[in-house]
Amino acid sequence: MKSTKYSQLSIQALLRKVTAADVFRALGIGEDGIEETADAYKTHCLFHPEGGTYSLVSEKATSATYCLDLTCRLSRLNEGGGNIFEFYALAKGISYDEALEDWAERANVPLELKGEDETGGERDISYFQNVEVARFVHRGEEDGETVLEPAHLAVDGEEVTGRGIVVPVSRLPALLDHYPSDLYRSMFLYDLTDKETIDTEYRRGQLYMLGNYYAVFQAKTSAEIVHAINQAIDLVERLNKDYDIPFEAMSVYYSYKLIEVEVDYTVFGVTPRRDLDRVYGAMTRMLVELAGDGEDVTEYTQLKQEAYGYDFLTAVPGSCVSLKGREVYKIRLPYNLFKKTSYQRLHELSQRKPELSEKPLTDRVRKQARLLFERAVRDVEGEGKVEEHETIASLYYRGTESEDLLTTADELAKTLFKRLFSENRLILRTPSAHLNRVLGGGFYPGNLYLVAGFPGAGTTTFSLWLTMHIAQEHSIPCVFVSLQTGIEELFQRALAAIGGISLSEISAKRLNPADLYSDSDFHRRTFAAFEEFQKLMGNVTILEGTRIADMSHMRKLVEDLKRRTLEKNGTSNVFVVIDSLQLLLAQIKAGTESMNAYDQETLTSHLKALARELDVTMYVTVEYYAEHHSFSTRLETGNRELKELYQSSQFADAVAILSPQGCHLSNLIDYYQSAFSGTPQEESAQRITERLHEAEEKLAKCKECREHNSVFTVLDIIKNRGGTTSKVLFISHRGIADFEPVEYAEPADGV
Incomplete structure (x- = not known):
């Protein structure tokens, strides 16, 4: 609930004066029916008073008031979770402003009307x-x-x-x-x-x-x-x-x-x-x-x-x-x-x-x-917001009845200049400064990025982590096409990462849901993460099922999201994640009369064309069935999987392999010591290896990292049309499905 009349400052002053116990008593609950702990007031829920547990909780620190029973109207999943006056309004069947006025009179606290700065986009x-x-x-x-x-x-x-x-x-x-x-x-x-x-x-x-x-x-x-x-x-x-x-x-x-x-x-x-x-x-x-x-x-x-x-x-x-x-x-x-x-x-x-x-x-x-x-x-709202990508799309990616298909670069110069410096064509920064430098600032619209990984390497979790950060950082639509993992599992991982809640703890509670009501600390942490998830994922669309194998359906969805974000904030990029390429190919083949109509290389060409036509960022995971530890700068002799990855990703703008390294970085250290030995960058490489040793020591001493089963993971960028190849380092907190960038390389290192 939101007050349409009164300022947040005066509401906060009223909250400091009135306790949940005062509100409970005003609703007819006797002293013997109220339990006070160090951090909350508890009582029987007014909406289902039967039973012997005090399921209605009002936190002292936040005034959040809710019922622990998820089926209750006052559950955080329903109408609960607001402050004590919102709870009072629900219990009495009155408006929030009426509840505020009632308690302002009881507590003799003046309510001040909202100023213009508080009304935002809504006016009474x-x-x-x-x-x-x-x-x-x-x-x-x-x-x-x-x-x-x-x-x-x-x-x-x-x-x-x-x-x-x-x-x-x-x-x-x-x-x-x-x-x-x-x-x-x-x-x-x-x-x-x-x-x-x-x-x-x-x-x-x-x-x-x-x-x-x-x-x-x-x-x-x-x-x-x-x-x-x-x-x-x-x-x-x-x-x-x-x-x-x-x-x-x-x-x-x-x-x-x-x-x-x-x-x-x-x-x-x-x-x-x-x-x-x-x-x-x-x-x-x-x-x-x-x-x-x-x-x-x-x-x-x-x-x-x-x-x-x-x-x-x-x-x-x-x-x-x-x-x-x-x-x-x-x-x-x-x-x-x-x-x-x-x-x-x-x-x-x-x-x-x-x-x-x-x-x-x-x-x-x-x-x-x-x-x-x-x-x-x-x-x-769309007046004056011209999308320059439409010129490129019409010329090169859409069918036309015109026979004049040749357009010289000088005729396109104005369009190209606008595209180059357009604020609408948002470059998507990642949480890793190292990765951003390597990619030339971040993920670009119109580009196709492939991230490969051995099954279990964490490509799905890494991709979900990137998606959540990009949605939060840039407030643009993100589409996560999930073919490997069900939406419930993705939600569980997102909840764990946002709240720092152990996946094993969530799994244990799933086995015994009643613990969610009795363990108030877990309940509080979980719902705090849930509320943050709702804010964070407002820009994220998660898809699964057979409909996503229809490229025309995906195109329509992305076009609609582009239009909405352009109208809303003037930017037109959409971050599209497909997890994974092989499974998308399998579903397309299953729905196509000709089993040979698509192969992996053909599909990447279609995805690249879609990224260019719609001017969106395409990010695709690929199953890579080989261990990747050597970080060799050349194709390894006899590595058939690596050669096939290069061949099938010809249309991609950048290709990377995600490789878990355990608690030690010996492979990465060996790479820098051998690859730059006897070169002008040898001194820089030595500084880097020192930082890598420090990172190892820090991980070994980190108690939380041990609790979260954390390991080093390297994103090895083996192809990059927009910049250099490099090894980007992260810590994978596997127990909470989270990643943390390790900034071991600096721009001055030059390697």
């Missing part, structure tokens, strides 16, 4: 109650266009000519009594009360708005008014038919030469946002474009596209427009009545002052209407 709708008001009088027409002249307006001692005063929307009826003619208001509601601040926030891109969707039809002549009426009717009918918007959620306003259609913002699921004016404009453009797709085409010639602005003004419903010799009121009609009313009758109705009651908002979001709104949001 209840604060959006202010509109700008203005006065303009009719001064004739030029070329059929109405000419308006600013007029005097005074509200509560504030005076302007024209526009510039912001008032609560509830003040409009009183203002209309005082200024019955030529009174205007903004289409949008604000949570600010000062016009200058509103304008400043809009220029900064920080102005939040709320308001109904609207479309304005304008006419210069009586004939055009008839066209405008018909176009408004067509728009309302399409919104009802194509987007499931009920007629009662739409209103039609008529005034002098203007027809306005308004749709309750609630049917779109709209909340206050900074670019709502532009989103509504995009929605209208989409509706206009879609109108031309069918057989019965309606051209919205009278639509006023320039009406979409944060400060667009419209006459207040019920107000009078003063024309020479006559008065015309702005009237509102329900759509069913508007559709049956002729232009002449509309004109007659506008001659009389209307009695307008407040119209309630529709209380249900319509799915199709929401999808239209979301499309418009994507259109607005």
Whole structure:
């Protein structure tokens, strides 16, 4: 739960004043039903009080309150895990803010309202109650266009000519009594009360708005008014038919030469946002474009596209427009009545002052209407974000009917320059500084990386560890295609790595799930890791099963993820991990009529092409059925597996072999001593071997490393088109499925 009203600082002050025991007692639990330990308060769970155990726990340090029974509503897996006031709100069936207010009064602690810095991207709708008001009088027409002249307006001692005063929307009826003619208001509601601040926030891109969707039809002549009426009717009918918007959620306003259609913002699921004016404009453009797709085409010639602005003004419903010799009121009609009313009758109705009651908002979001709104949001947020990889993809990787397939480098120069320095084409840094240097900064979009390993070497765990770090570091989508390991096992390894929890301890608890309730320390550590997992893995998609053998399915998924991340943060890379190449090949063959349609080399060529076309990073594991310890710089005589690895990975940009080394680094030390003996790098190699000996000693003395069954693991980069080959060192904490970089080589070493 989150408070929509009160600052986090004042909530923390209240938490310091109130204990879980106070809350338990307020809920009718007696002193004999509360147990206090050094780090928590415990009692019977209110949602299932039967049984002899105190399953409801409230931690003193964090105030996290939850039930140890995973099936309970108050379990961390469900609604539990919040602070004591969130628990109180659930128990009493009230809102979080009401719970805070209750306990603030009990504890005599003042609650402070949120500042702007705490509201982030969410704003409380209840604060959006202010509109700008203005006065303009009719001064004739030029070329059929109405000419308006600013007029005097005074509200509560504030005076302007024209526009510039912001008032609560509830003040409009009183203002209309005082200024019955030529009174205007903004289409949008604000949570600010000062016009200058509103304008400043809009220029900064920080102005939040709320308001109904609207479309304005304008006419210069009586004939055009008839066209405008018909176009408004067509728009309302399409919104009802194509987007499931009920007629009662739409209103039609008529005034002098203007027809306005308004749709309750609630049917779109709209909340206050900074670019709502532009989103509504995009929605209208989409509706206009879609109108031309069918057989019965309606051209919205009278639509006023320039009406979409944060400060667009419209006459207040019920107000009078003063024309020479006559008065015309702005009237509102329900759509069913508007559709049956002729232009002449509309004109007659506008001659009389209307009695307008407040119209309630529709209380249900319509799915199709929401999808239209979301499309418009994507259109607005994606403006100006050109993906240069599309040029390359269209030229070299996608089918085309054009016979002109030759494009010279000078014609591509602008595209190539943009790609080279584009902020969108994110280079993905790894946790290892050594690996980043070797790869030229990290994993590049458009590249294919192969990591081979003997079964049991840890390629799956290493790949999962890299994926979690990249997802956290760069906040980009990551896809982990798991063909070797079930998603439950991956989750177990991730939980162990995040929480530093022994895999053997998790396995023991799996054998006896009841221990999860009785062992409060394990429960706390596990759920802390679980909550961190949820945050960390929000950008990670894990796939398993036969559907992933369909390359078209994988392409569609990656394209969708690219689009989402581009709209969200302007970057377009996706990190795709396939574990493993041989198993993917086997599944593809199983689903292909021709068993010989694919081999390992062909599959890597397809994956490389996919990486280039979509401009994403492809990372693939490979089963390598040979021990790899010598770190020879040349192909070992008779090493058939190594030769096959080189041959099948011709399309890869970099190839590495993951090789566990145990608790000693003699193989790596021997490599540096022999490979650089008698060369200018011999002195640097000597320094490196000294650091490797120090790493051995450190591992031998590390108590936690012994507990976690830790060993050295080398990532031997044997091919690298983007840089040098090298031996990157890690400690594999096998007991907790985690890796730790060992930075034994420095840039100055030159080896």
